[in-house]
Amino acid sequence: MTDYKKIWDEALLEIEIGVSKANFSTWFKNTYISKQEEGTIYINVPSAFVKDWLQNKYHKLILKALREIIPDIRGVEYIIQKDPQAPKEITLETENKSVSAQLKFNEPYVNREDNLNPRYVFDGFIVGPFNELAYAAAQAVIKNPGSTYNPLYIYGGTGLGKTHLIQAIGNHIKKSKPNSKVFYLASERYVTEIINSITNNTINITKEKYKKYDALIIDDVQFFSKKDKVQEEMFHLFNDFYNNNKQIIFSSDKPPKYIQDLEERLRSRFEGGMIVDISKPEYESKMAILNNKLKALNCSLPSEILDFIASSVQESIRELEGILNAVICQSQLKNRELTVSDVKTLLKNNSRQQKSLSIKDIVRIIAEFYNVEEKHLYEKTRKREVVKPRQIAMYILRENYNSSYPQIGEKLGGRDHTTVMHACEKIKEDIKKSDNLMREIDQIKTLLFGPESRMSSAVSI
Amino acid sequence: MKAECIKEKLKEAVFQVGKISAKNLSLPILESILIEAKGSEIVLKATNLDIGLEVRIPAKVEKPGAVAVPGYLLGGFIQMLEGDNVVRLEAINNNLSVSTKKNSTLIKSYSADEFPNIPRVEEKEESLSIEAFKIVSGIKAVSFSALASDIKPEISSVYIYVDNGKLYFVSTDSSRLAEKKFDIKSESNFSSSIIPIKNANELVRIMENITGDVILDFNKNQMSVSNPQIYFTSRVVGGIFPDYRQIIPKEKKTEVVVLKQEMVDSIKLSSIFSDKFNQVTFKIIPSDSFFEISSRNQDKGESVTKIDATLEGEDIDMSFNSRFFLDCLNSIKEDSISISFNGHQRPVIIKGIGDESFTYLLMPMIK
Numbered sequence: 001m002t003d004y005k006k007i008w009d010e011a012l013l014e015i016e017i018g019v020s021k022a023n024f025s026t027w028f029k030n031t032y033i034s035k036q037e038e039g040t041i042y043i044n045v046p047s048a049f050v051k052d053w054l055q056n057k058y059h060k061l062i063l064k065a066l067r068e069i070i071p072d073i074r075g076v077e078y079i080i081q082k083d084p085q086a087p088k089e090i091t092l093e094t095e096n097k098s099v100s101a102q103l104k105f106n107e108p109y110v111n112r113e114d115n116l117n118p119r120y121v122f123d124g125f126i127v128g129p130f131n132e133l134a135y136a137a138a139q140a141v142i143k144n145p146g147s148t149y150n151p152l153y154i155y156g157g158t159g160l161g162k163t164h165l166i167q168a169i170g171n172h173i174k175k176s177k178p179n180s181k182v183f184y185l186a187s188e189r190y191v192t193e194i195i196n197s198i199t200n201n202t203i204n205i206t207k208e209k210y211k212k213y214d215a216l217i218i219d220d221v222q223f224f225s226k227k228d229k230v231q232e233e234m235f236h237l238f239n240d241f242y243n244n245n246k247q248i249i250f251s252s253d254k255p256p257k258y259i260q261d262l263e264e265r266l267r268s269r270f271e272g273g274m275i276v277d278i279s280k281p282e283y284e285s286k287m288a289i290l291n292n293k294l295k296a297l298n299c300s301l302p303s304e305i306l307d308f309i310a311s312s313v314q315e316s317i318r319e320l321e322g323i324l325n326a327v328i329c330q331s332q333l334k335n336r337e338l339t340v341s342d343v344k345t346l347l348k349n350n351s352r353q354q355k356s357l358s359i360k361d362i363v364r365i366i367a368e369f370y371n372v373e374e375k376h377l378y379e380k381t382r383k384r385e386v387v388k389p390r391q392i393a394m395y396i397l398r399e400n401y402n403s404s405y406p407q408i409g410e411k412l413g414g415r416d417h418t419t420v421m422h423a424c425e426k427i428k429e430d431i432k433k434s435d436n437l438m439r440e441i442d443q444i445k446t447l448l449f450g451p452e453s454r455m456s457s458a459v460s461i
Numbered sequence: 462m463k464a465e466c467i468k469e470k471l472k473e474a475v476f477q478v479g480k481i482s483a484k485n486l487s488l489p490i491l492e493s494i495l496i497e498a499k500g501s502e503i504v505l506k507a508t509n510l511d512i513g514l515e516v517r518i519p520a521k522v523e524k525p526g527a528v529a530v531p532g533y534l535l536g537g538f539i540q541m542l543e544g545d546n547v548v549r550l551e552a553i554n555n556n557l558s559v560s561t562k563k564n565s566t567l568i569k570s571y572s573a574d575e576f577p578n579i580p581r582v583e584e585k586e587e588s589l590s591i592e593a594f595k596i597v598s599g600i601k602a603v604s605f606s607a608l609a610s611d612i613k614p615e616i617s618s619v620y621i622y623v624d625n626g627k628l629y630f631v632s633t634d635s636s637r638l639a640e641k642k643f644d645i646k647s648e649s650n651f652s653s654s655i656i657p658i659k660n661a662n663e664l665v666r667i668m669e670n671i672t673g674d675v676i677l678d679f680n681k682n683q684m685s686v687s688n689p690q691i692y693f694t695s696r697v698v699g700g701i702f703p704d705y706r707q708i709i710p711k712e713k714k715t716e717v718v719v720l721k722q723e724m725v726d727s728i729k730l731s732s733i734f735s736d737k738f739n740q741v742t743f744k745i746i747p748s749d750s751f752f753e754i755s756s757r758n759q760d761k762g763e764s765v766t767k768i769d770a771t772l773e774g775e776d777i778d779m780s781f782n783s784r785f786f787l788d789c790l791n792s793i794k795e796d797s798i799s800i801s802f803n804g805h806q807r808p809v810i811i812k813g814i815g816d817e818s819f820t821y822l823l824m825p826m827i828k
Contacts, residue, residue, distance in 0.1 A: 049510045052580045102738070102824065105822075
């Protein structure tokens, strides 16, 4: 590599002879050579004033000085480079801190231009069997944005690191290709923006705004459900990106197939690239995450406590981190190391109670869903509108609550266990044939367990 | 160069550009004002290599040309020049001769070639047409909040951006933040720019007496504000203004509505007895309709003032920098203000009642 600094210093010596001292110090301060391309030298200058002046007054002098060092130079270009690396005066900052009791705003962390949170990088990302496919896909996207997997669609339950992963992709693309414009947004924000621009009649401006990006990352696309106009805009935007080989990354809590009321053309586009899931972390990954987090916080905890946390927290990484923070906070508060039993009580207070439903509740919810009277499900009627909900109730009790066949039969109006077995088999078969039924069962599960669990159960079907 | 113009116009223009041509020891030409006669006008230019300014005045030009005159000399001289309405300017051997019927003066000048060009905003990326008073009042309403030191250039600035048909002006020193917004009539491709606070204040001074629309042009290095008579250009700050919208609290836990003047008087009074950090304490108990401002200084004494106000929500016991609090009240024209608290040691929002255009966000102090 050519030593530009040396070249420029030599040239400056030559130039200094030709201009007055005042001029030299005013116009040549903070200038340096940034690159050389095909006989043209590019000089970085601090402002437009300097650029104009060097170009009009000293161009020949500079060219001559440079030619003496590198004879085959044909031209010199000037580039305005803002804020040359001025040494930051840290002393003043600390001084400020000590004198005033004035509080400051929490540092807003997100970068406004691309919305990415710089905290999310691959360095702190733990890869385990639960997410290695997603991680591999992300790495492939980084290598060839826009071509390998486009779009990349990552789904998984809440708090499993989807946002971390997709933002890390964005941050990485930004770092490796500083000129490419990456933009991250939550789907909800896109929805509001589209709605606002429709009311303000500025839809074209919004369209153009997104088209200028080179990579787009949209989080939680399941919220596009039922929003027809937004879906339409998304469709056009997607096509524009796809046709120009620009990377798009989506995340969602469920696969495209299971997003309700999603237009077919958009669904098929979501499915057109690579779909990967992130599942729940297994024990080893959880331990790795805990250790990593501890390292970041610069604390340590006894291994039996870590072991206990990792084995008792089932749901999500977010929850895992929450519990870890609580444990650290408690031990700092009490000023001693916590025992396993301390952590146990803490977990009891902090972790979400498993929603407990009785068989009666389940039957009631299913009956309400199909709009039949609850008592009919327990009776011996064989009307079609009652039989189906009854069979679904049996199926859900069997699949999701692991109840035994005889038990289910007895609870649902004293039926024989073979009846129950038949019902479960039948529903299982029917699901394979009918998308409608699958969706109905999905909706029932949402009613029963809340939206998060639908994902995992949907996959198990 | 040979030209004639109206004295008052010349005086005003020299006064405008003279402020920019500050003392510069390393390059004396920067102390000068460039007088350029061409077509049917005289253009006066000055720059400190951070800001550039041009002012045009109508003139009868007999011979085009240019000369660079020391700004302080020309300024001081033209202030005192009495009598005649018409001034004759003429370049004689690179010096400037100024003559009226009663007086004739020769000012030693520099060669015009030495004077730097004032760069235009090349490759205009973004531009916006707007009433001049909006720029002036927008910057004025927020500039006091900008960081005074230049450790962090991106907040030692006024941040200007357009969002949803509104033009925003924002400044913060990370303990407080002021935001002012205006409707803009025209659609524009302008998105955002950060102007150094010093240059923004200079812009206010220059634009203060201008009526009508001006055009704002931006690219990533430079911005300009212009109309047919004036061209102002400044560098812009690289870097990114913090995404401040995140820190504006969405809900409020305590709300106080109070007369602005009463607030000003009470805080001023309390601040006499505040400590060296200007700390005054607000104590609010809505259920008892109780609101008092107190201060205590070990050497001077202490003071408590009760205030009539409409109070709602949770109790408050928090301290503020009295100067920071008073600052924002200058930017509020309304009679009464609302102060919204959002829990202990969280930022408060101060607004004029019935005015959504100005928002002030202030962090409390640790007692």
